[in-house]
Amino acid sequence: MNYITAESVTVDYPILDLARRSFKKDALSWVTGGRVGQDSKNHLSIRALDCIDLEVKAGDKLGLLGHNGSGKSTLLKVMAQVYWPTSGVLKARGKVTSLLDLTLGMEMEATGYENIFLRGAILGVKPNEIKKTVSDIAEFSGLGDYLRLPIRTYSSGMLVRLGFSISTAFPADIILMDEWLGVGDAQFQEEANNRLNEMTSKASILVLASHSPELIKKACNRCVRLEHGKIIEDFLIGEQS
């Protein structure tokens, strides 16, 4: 079974300012046994998450609500196992697909086809598996012969279409999203919505961060409200209303 468990997860972003980041200071403090550079040890940091306890089970479609800077994105990145908790433990099982940046790894000068493979590589998919889905991606993105052109010739809408089509082409156990994706024109938007719904219903866990309670009500069955890096509310959506 797939799950994500967070036990008193705290994340502090260190502010490595110039004084802190200098090699000289650290070397000095090594040489002098930590006397000279000592004050710089207490460097500034920003607490993004504060003792988060959270258990996400298979079947949970979790919505994260909160203001800007409340820690939603940080929590997503901790769940993606990009940022390690400064203290506390995060355990997760299942293949994570992060839809946080759809065009990550893509090269502007490379053709659409080449980018399918590049993006696939970043997603951790083997080339022969990507090959099988190339026609599906080509069809869904609706880009057709454009895929033979370098993606710098694409409009921004086409770019997102391609990124979206590749990122959603492979099954995932845990899907992480920052806002529901608004991609392309009205027609594609609908297709994309269908595809996302299909994909998230197949995945056992969805975590969606958003500002909009309506969206979360629609897509999720559980909601967590964050404020200043703390969970202030955790409820099942069906029950509340």
Next chain:
Amino acid sequence: MVGILDFLYRELTTFRGGWHAWYLLALQDVKGRYRRSVIGPFWITLTSMFFVLGLGLVYSRLLNLDLKEYLPFLACGIIVWTFIVTLVTEGASAIIGSGHIIKQVNMPIFVHLMRVVFRNIIIFLHSYIILVPLLMWYGYLTLYGFAVSVLGIGMIVFSLTPLVALLAILCARYRDVLPMISSGMQLLFFVTPVMWHPNQVAGLESVIKYNFFVYLIDLVRKPMLNGYWPMNSAILVAVIGVALWICAFFALYLNRKNIPYWL
């Protein structure tokens, strides 16, 4: 203990099942550099050819040396040295350069390092090939020498990859180290027998003796020029290489949690 083994295993998948990621990214890097150019990466070949010929012609006169002796020596040295320098300096910025990926996706760090290493191997091979006709023309090249020089390239890559990993971690943490490395390599160039033969300069023996890069260059230059495998250098490089790999894994393991925060 389990943690470090898990970590080690995951990083090592970079070389087993996960090689296609860095392979594709590196290939794309090279392709990207020479896209829409007619001869593409063979500009590297042409550039190093002109460089070696120009330098050889001028310096052989300046130093009063026989072109037949000096040019092949210089060519082997400078081509391998260029490879080492670009590998070390680009590799040192590998983690910083892949920061946008590291902050979004959880992948083994070695993917990002191998991307840079492999990219540099591809580029190096484009200038390495000019040694073949050049040394054949002057009658130095033997089939055995060529074959073992390829082994030498393999050993250079083997020992520099972990070095690059260590430097990349250091550079991600301390942003002063990267320029330090570039100027350091510049300085090393002058004390490394690339432009000059060790026999020509007296009093630099110890500088040569303790310069690791001399042994690396030997692994390609000796086979190509003299047709034999420098076993002593090879053993030294292998031992240092293994030690560096251990250090690199250990350093990565210790810093794995911090690297994303530094970027």
